[in-house]
Amino acid sequence: MSRHPSVKWAQTSDVLYLTVELPDAQDVKLKLEPEGKFYFSATAGAEKIPYEVDIDLFDKIDVNNSKASVGSRNICYLVKKAENKWWDRLLKQGGKSPVFLKVDWDKWVDEDEEQDNKPAASDMDFGDIDFSKLGMGGGEGLDSDAAGNDDADESDTEEEFVAEASASKEQDTKDAVSSDAKDAPDTKA
Numbered sequence: 291m292s293r294h295p296s297v298k299w300a301q302t303s304d305v306l307y308l309t310v311e312l313p314d315a316q317d318v319k320l321k322l323e324p325e326g327k328f329y330f331s332a333t334a335g336a337e338k339i340p341y342e343v344d345i346d347l348f349d350k351i352d353v354n355n356s357k358a359s360v361g362s363r364n365i366c367y368l369v370k371k372a373e374n375k376w377w378d379r380l381l382k383q384g385g386k387s388p389v390f391l392k393v394d395w396d397k398w399v400d401e402d403e404e405q406d407n408k409p410a411a412s413d414m415d416f417g418d419i420d421f422s423k424l425g426m427g428g429g430e431g432l433d434s435d436a437a438g439n440d441d442a443d444e445s446d447t448e449e450e451f452v453a454e455a456s457a458s459k460e461q462d463t464k465d466a467v468s469s470d471a472k473d474a475p476d477t478k479a
Contacts, residue, residue: 298392303376305368305369307369313363326348348378
């Protein structure tokens with residue numbers, strides 16, 4: 291019996307983005323049918339565990355203008371819709387989606403926001419892009435302090451730490467001496 295890999299999806303009015311998260315996938319097979327059938331199979335791991343996804347998409351698709359890219363960590367599909375319109379959901383059948391299907395919030399664009407910032411991805415040539423290198427995180431959103439570019443500030447912090455430690459040690463010594471004096475037996479008689 292095959293397992294289901296995690297599949298993330300997003301859409302615009304003309305395109306579906308499907309990302310199958312399966313590191314080190316081998317023997318990748320994809321079958322797209324104009325009626326909206328999406329079939330994926332591959333093996334992964336040293337044991338060559340079989341994985342499979344077989345779903346009926348909400349509406350018809352344009353198989354000839356759809357593209358795929360197999361990377362080392364995932365397989366990305368750019369599926370062209372037959373009609374330029376927003377789908378109510380990914381799957382033809384209603385109800386709760388299978389647990390392996392998740393929304394790809396990194397690529398998600400709301401219908402009312404699409405006109406403002408139309409993604410250029412549908413016009414891109416996916417022929418020689420290595421999708422495994424995209425979305426890996428790292429340096430986005432870091433300010434200069436968090437990235438460690440402020441060396442002078444770092445040494446100040448180190449000096450302050452040493453000064454605080456010394457002051458704390460002196461206070462501990464004073465406390466220990468005064469508590470020893472309180473605990474000593476009264477020799478005045």
